[in-house]
Amino acid sequence: xxxxxxxxxxxxxxxxxxxxxxxxxxxxxxxxxxxxxxxxxxxxxxxxxxxxxxxxxxxxxxxxxxxxxxxxxxxxxxxxxxxxxxxxxxxxxxxxxxxxxxxxxxxxxxxxxxxxxxxxxxxxxxxxxxxxxxxxxxxxxxxxxxxxxxxxxxxxxxxxxxxxxxxxxxxxxxxxxxxxxxxxxxxxxxxxxxxxxxxxxxxxxxxxxxxxxxxxxxxxxxxxxxxxxxxxxxxxxxxxxxxxxxxxxxxxxxxxxxxxxxxxxxxxxxxxxxxxxxxxxxxxxxxxxxxxxxxxxxxxxxxxxxxxxxxxxxxxxxxxxxxxxxxxxxxxxxxxxxxxxxxxxxxxx
Amino acid sequence: xxxxxxxxxxxxxxxxxxxxxxxxxxxxxxxxxxxxxxxxxxxxxxxxxxxxxxxxxxxxxxxxxxxxxxxxxxxxxxxxxxxxxxxxxxxxxxxxxxxxxxxxxxxxxxxxxxxxxxxxxxxxxxxxxxxxxxxxxxxxxxxxxxxxxxxxxxxxxxxxxxxxxxxxxxxxxxxxxxxxxxxxxxxxxxxxxxxxxxxxxxxxxxxxxxxxxxxxxxxxxxxxxxxxxxxxxxxxxxxxxxxxxxxxxxxxxxxxxxxxxx
Numbered sequence: 001x002x003x004x005x006x007x008x009x010x011x012x013x014x015x016x017x018x019x020x021x022x023x024x025x026x027x028x029x030x031x032x033x034x035x036x037x038x039x040x041x042x043x044x045x046x047x048x049x050x051x052x053x054x055x056x057x058x059x060x061x062x063x064x065x066x067x068x069x070x071x072x073x074x075x076x077x078x079x080x081x082x083x084x085x086x087x088x089x090x091x092x093x094x095x096x097x098x099x100x101x102x103x104x105x106x107x108x109x110x111x112x113x114x115x116x117x118x119x120x121x122x123x124x125x126x127x128x129x130x131x132x133x134x135x136x137x138x139x140x141x142x143x144x145x146x147x148x149x150x151x152x153x154x155x156x157x158x159x160x161x162x163x164x165x166x167x168x169x170x171x172x173x174x175x176x177x178x179x180x181x182x183x184x185x186x187x188x189x190x191x192x193x194x195x196x197x198x199x200x201x202x203x204x205x206x207x208x209x210x211x212x213x214x215x216x217x218x219x220x221x222x223x224x225x226x227x228x229x230x231x232x233x234x235x236x237x238x239x240x241x242x243x244x245x246x247x248x249x250x251x252x253x254x255x256x257x258x259x260x261x262x263x264x265x266x267x268x269x270x271x272x273x274x275x276x277x278x279x280x281x282x283x284x285x286x287x288x289x290x291x292x293x294x295x296x297x298x299x300x301x302x303x304x305x306x307x308x309x310x311x312x313x314x315x316x317x318x319x320x321x322x323x324x325x326x327x328x329x330x331x332x333x334x335x336x337x338x339x340x341x342x343x344x345x346x347x348x349x
Numbered sequence: 350x351x352x353x354x355x356x357x358x359x360x361x362x363x364x365x366x367x368x369x370x371x372x373x374x375x376x377x378x379x380x381x382x383x384x385x386x387x388x389x390x391x392x393x394x395x396x397x398x399x400x401x402x403x404x405x406x407x408x409x410x411x412x413x414x415x416x417x418x419x420x421x422x423x424x425x426x427x428x429x430x431x432x433x434x435x436x437x438x439x440x441x442x443x444x445x446x447x448x449x450x451x452x453x454x455x456x457x458x459x460x461x462x463x464x465x466x467x468x469x470x471x472x473x474x475x476x477x478x479x480x481x482x483x484x485x486x487x488x489x490x491x492x493x494x495x496x497x498x499x500x501x502x503x504x505x506x507x508x509x510x511x512x513x514x515x516x517x518x519x520x521x522x523x524x525x526x527x528x529x530x531x532x533x534x535x536x537x538x539x540x541x542x543x544x545x546x547x548x549x550x551x552x553x554x555x556x557x558x559x560x561x562x563x564x565x566x567x568x569x570x571x572x573x574x575x576x577x578x579x580x581x582x583x584x585x586x587x588x589x590x591x592x593x594x595x596x597x598x599x600x601x602x603x604x605x606x607x608x609x610x611x
C-alpha cells in the first residue's frame with residue numbers, strides 16, 4: 001500500500017480515475033442545470049490551464065499568450081460553422097490544428113527571449129489580438145442592412161451552430177452533451193500532460209526550466225524543445241476553445257481580454273505551477289470562491305487579491321505543492337510506520 | 350603511456366582567443382591534448398581556465414582561433430552538438446537540475462547527451478536507462494537515486510555532475526575544479542574515481558584544479574595559464590622548478606609542492 005501511496009506513478013492514475021468517475025456520475029445525481037453548466041465551464045477553463053501549465057510551469061516559459069491559442073480554436077470553430085456552414089464537429093478538429101500552428105508561431109517568436117521578456121512579448125501579442133478583434137469594423141457580410149464583421153468585432157460571432165445536443169440527447173439533457181464533451185477534452189488533455197511529463201520530453205522541458213546552460217551542455221537543443229512544448233500544448237487548448245464556442249454559441253474578444261487572463265493565471269498559480277494536478281485544484285477552488293461570491297460581486301476582487309497574496313507569500317508551491325508536502329508528512333509516514341510495526345511483530349513471533 | 354608524435358591529438362587549440370571587450374580572457378592559446386592522457390590545467394584566478402572550458406564546450410563561443418576535436422573544427426558549433434560529438438564537462442559551481450531526482454539528473458544526460466535524439470518518444474530507451482544507472486553506480490550514489498537534487502549536499506552534487514558527464518559516454522571529459530571545497534577523504538575518493546574512469550572507460554581528461562595534491566596525483570602533463578596565455582606546459586614534476594610559474598602562481602607553495610613530488 002505504501003508503494004502505491006508514495007509513488008506518483010501509481011498515485012496519479014488512481015487519483016485521476018477517482019476524479020473522472022465522480023465527474024461522470026454527477027449529472028445523474030440531478031444537481032440542476034446551473035451546476036452542470038458551471039462545471040462544464042470549469043472543465044473548459046481547466047483544460048486550457050492544464051496545457052498552459054505544461055508550457056509555463058513544467059517547461060518554465062513565461063508565456064501570457066496562451067488564450068490566443070484558445071481563441072484560435074474557438075474562433076476557428078465558429079468561423080468554419082458560420083462561413084463554410086460545416087458542422088462544428090468537423091470544424092472543431094480543424095480549428096484545433098490551426099491552434100497548433102498559431103502555437104508554433106508564438107513559440108518561434110519567443111525563442112530568442114528569456115524569462116520576463118517572454119512574458120512581455122506574449123502579453124503584447126495577446127493585447128494586439130484583442131485590439132485587432134475589437135477594431136474590426138469593416139463589414140464582411142450584410143444581413144438585411146445589418147453589418148457583420150469578419151471576426152465579429154465588438155459584437156462577437158453568433159449563430160454559427162452548435163454541437164447538436166438538443167437533437168442528439170433531447171431538450172432536457174442537452175447540456176449533458178457539452179458537459180461530457182468538455183470533460184473528455186479535460187480528461188484526455190490531462191492524460192496527455194501526464195504522459196508528456198513522465199516521458200523524455202518532460203525530462204527535457206524540466207531540465208531547460210531548471211538550468212538552460214546545463215541542459216544544453218548535456219545535449220538538449222533549447223530552440224527545438226522550446227518550440228516543441230508550444231506545439232504540443234496547442235491541440236487540447238484549441239479543442240477547449242472550440243468546445244467553448246459550441247457551448248456558449250457565441251465567440252467574443254473577451255477570451256483574449258485581460259480580466260480572463262488574470263483569472264486563469266491566478267488559477268494556475270494558486271493550483272501550483274508545474275504540478276500535474278495544480279490546474280484542477282486551482283480552477284476548482286477559484287470557481288468555487290467565485291460562485292460563493294456571486295451575490296456579493298464587490299467582494300470578488302478583494303477576495304481574489306487576498307488569495308493571491310496568501311498563496312504567493314505562504315504557499316509558493318500552490319495547493320498542489322502543499323498537498324504533496326502534507327501527503328508525504330502524514331499519509332506516507334502513517335503507512336510506513338504501520339509497515340514497520342507489522343514487520344516488528346512478525347519478527348517477534 | 351608512450352605518445353606517438355605521428356598520431357593526431359584528440360584536441361588541438363590554435364591561436365584560440367576569447368575577448369570580453371578589451372579584455373583577453375583567453376589570448377592566442379595553443380596547446381594539444383593527446384588521446385588517453387590526463388591534462389591538468391592550473392593557474393591564478395582570472396587566468397582564463399574556466400573561460401577556456403566555456404569556449405571548448407561551446408557555451409561561450411570563441412572570438413577567434415581554431416579548436417580541432419577529432420579532426421573537426423568545433424569553434425562555431427552549438428553546445429548540444431559538441432556534447433553529441435563526445436565532449437562532456439562538469440562545472441565549477443556545483444550545478445544540477447534542482448527539481449529533478451539524482452536518477453533523473455543522470456538520465457537526462459544519458460538520454461539526450463549520448464547522441465542526437467531526433468524523436469525522444471514517450472518511453473525511455475533501455476540503453477539510456479542502463480547507462481544512467483551504471484553512471485550513478487560508478488559514483489556510488491545508487492542509494493540516493495530518488496533524492497531530489499536540491500536537497501543533496503555539495504559532495505553529492507559534484508558526484509552527480511560527474512555521473513551526468515559520464516552517462517553521455519564522452520571521448521573527452523572536462524572537469525572544472527572537481528574537488529573545490531571538499532575535505533581530505535572526499536578528495537581521495539574523487540582521485541580514486543577519476544583513476545577508475547580513466548582505466549575503465551578509455552577517455553581523455555582535462556581537469557582544472559587549484560588543489561595541487563589532486564592535480565599532481567592524476568595529471569600526465571600540466572599546463573599553467575596566466576592572463577589568458579599558456580606560461581608552462583610540461584610534466585608535473587618540473588612544475589615547482591619553473592621560475593615563471595613560481596613567481597606568478599605558486600609563490601610560497603612551491604616549496605610545499607617540491608615536497609609533495611618527493
